[in-house]
Amino acid sequence: MDTLQALQFYAILFVVIWAVAFLLKDKLKIEIHGPLLMRKTTRMRGLIDRIAQRHKRFWKWTMNIGIFVAFFFMIVMVYFLLNSLPSLFTAPQASLILPGVDLPGSQIKFPLGYTILALITVMIVHEFGHGILARVEGISIKSIGVLMLAILPGAFVEPDEEQIKKSKRSSKLRIYAAGSVFNLMLAALAFIVVIGISSFAIPATFHDEGVKIDSVVPGSPAVGVLKEGMVLESVNGVSTSNFTNYQKELSSIKIGETVTLVTDQGVFQIKTEKNPNNSTRGYIGIRSAVNMEINENVANVYGNQLPWAWVYLKDIFWWIFLINFAVGTFNLLPVKPLDGGLMLEEVLKYKLSDKQIKPIINTISVFLILIIAVSVIWGTGRGLLLLFS
Structure with missing residues (x-):
């Protein structure tokens, strides 16, 4: 699927999803809030509760460490954004994850199938993380559901906000950190799998044979x-x-x-x-990779198709790693309502009053959101102009 076909696909998908939502909103119990579609359910609450209660001490201690991990990546992400300022209008660093869309000037192309699969793992793991820690801390889960912002899918776990407000500060920090830390944990596991396949299975199965063109950048x-x-x-x-x-x-x-x-x-x-x-x-205007050929001894035993399963498996776990890491660290930015913003707010409450905290959080949020917005809008807009020029 080329870029124009992908854009057409998203346009058709948007029309179909929203038409179905409007026509069947009562039957499917879909809530419409401006550009946001939501469908809530009480299913899966039992599963989350069982996972939380069986390993309560493990989750609590894991997330105690996770709080420090979260603040580390919060600092790293802020540094990354500040460091991107000199090249904000020449080489934007932030970009939308649009599966199958390849824009001129884009640093990376997200393949349709792998990216959708990875995004599903992001949503499930992130929200289950919040849900599990909420139950570990004794917070009730009101609902679980899926959402759609325009055409961007998502998922959510809705804990009881009033109970969270009354809980201890350490409990809040564990709950807020859980989603992103769960993403980072999955990213680490996926990366280990990628390293294992790349270090053992692929060298034993393939040999390098030149360079292959993975994709040709549109407009290049x-x-x-x-x-x-x-x-x-x-x-x-x-x-x-x-x-x-x-x-x-x-x-x-x-x-x-x-x-x-x-x-x-x-x-x-x-x-x-x-x-x-x-x-x-x-x-x-080309993206390239090492061209691999199956070793003769492997081909004689397994043929010329089956060995490629190692490459597909490596690619699946690579995208699971990359997108979980990207989304997990992005959510740790000290920007409300992201997890990082909520965590920073709780930490500041140790020493400052709500009246002092609000302007600090608002200033940081506006500043960082502005950098991200300029990078995304400028990078995407420039790519579209180059594509159609």
Whole structure:
């Protein structure tokens, strides 16, 4: 699915979902609040309660450590955003997770299937984390449900807010930290799986054979010349058998230079343009990876299809790691109503009054939201302009 098809898919999906929501809102018990759709249920509360009560001490002590982990990543994320200010209008660092959409200038393309699967794990793990710790702390769960903000899906666990307000500060911190820390725990487990597959299964099953084009960036010089799946054999006469040499050669090309690429499907020449994220560097517009071939001894036993399951498995866990880590750390920003904002507010209450805390939290929230909004809007808007120009 190319970028235009993906955008059309989202437009159709938006119309279908909202049409169904309006027509069947009473039958399906869907609540509509402006651009937000919600459906609440009391199911799954028993499961959350059982998980919480069977391992109550474990969850409490795990989340005591999790509070410190959460504040560490809160500091890291604030530093990351402040450090991005000099390049805010040249190479925006924040972006929307839009599965299947590849915009010019985007740092990464989120594949449709893997990203949707990863987002499902994000929502389930995050909300179950809040729910489990709420029950550990004796807080009732009023409802569980799914939501849709325009076309962005989500899930929620609704604890009793009045009971949370009356609970101890340490209990609140554990509950607030739980969602993001659960995401980080899943990210760590997924990363371990990726390292294991990459270190043992893949080297035993495959060998490197040049460089493969993973995708061609829309609106780039490579469009209409190179294709996804092509295997690069050399760039400007430099062999691509070594991926490091390939990256070094690609980083040395100049703006306006004619680059000669030898592939398994012929020889092509492309005139480079200005890199959307670095105006001093040349740009072809391809995303590449090491091309892998199945080892002969493996192919003789398992054929030419089954061994690729290792690659698909590695990719699934890689995206589960990346998106859980990204969403988990984003939620730890000291911005209300994110988890990090609620945690910072509770910590400040140790020494400050509500009257003093409110302007501090509001100022931090507005400042950080402004950075994120500019980065996302500018990066997405610029990408759309480059795509249709």
